[in-house]
Amino acid sequence: MSYYEARNCFNENLQLxxxxxxxxxxxxxxxxxxxxxxxxxxxxxxxxxxxxxGQIAQALQHRR
Structure with a gap:
């Protein structure tokens, strides 16, 4: 189960x-x-x- 699926499941349970x-x-x-x-x-x-x-990845790509 992904993080977002777990969050949605938790929110549904909370609503119940x-x-x-x-x-x-x-x-x-x-x-x-x-x-x-x-x-x-x-x-x-x-x-x-x-x-x-994402910023770190961009900085590393510019160094190459």
């Missing part, structure tokens, strides 16, 4: 969760929500890393 009714469900909801925010942050960082790698 109903709003919490008690303390345990609230903790589960908060954990799921926090993981979703983490995934979004990782995705943003991945985009930055890919852009930097």
């Amino acid at each position: 969760l109903r709003r919490p009714q008690d303390q345990d469900e609230t903790m589960i909801w908060n954990l799921s929500s926090g993981l979703n925010h983490l995934i979004q942050a990782l995705e943003a960082d991945l985009g930055k890393i890919q852009a930097l790698l």
Whole structure:
């Protein structure tokens, strides 16, 4: 499973969760929500890393 497939699967599962009714469900909801925010942050960082790698590749090609 690719990163993007895993992210989409996680988001679909998060949508299936109903709003919490008690303390345990609230903790589960908060954990799921926090993981979703983490995934979004990782995705943003991945985009930055890919852009930097592209710049490095271009610089290396110009050196040849």
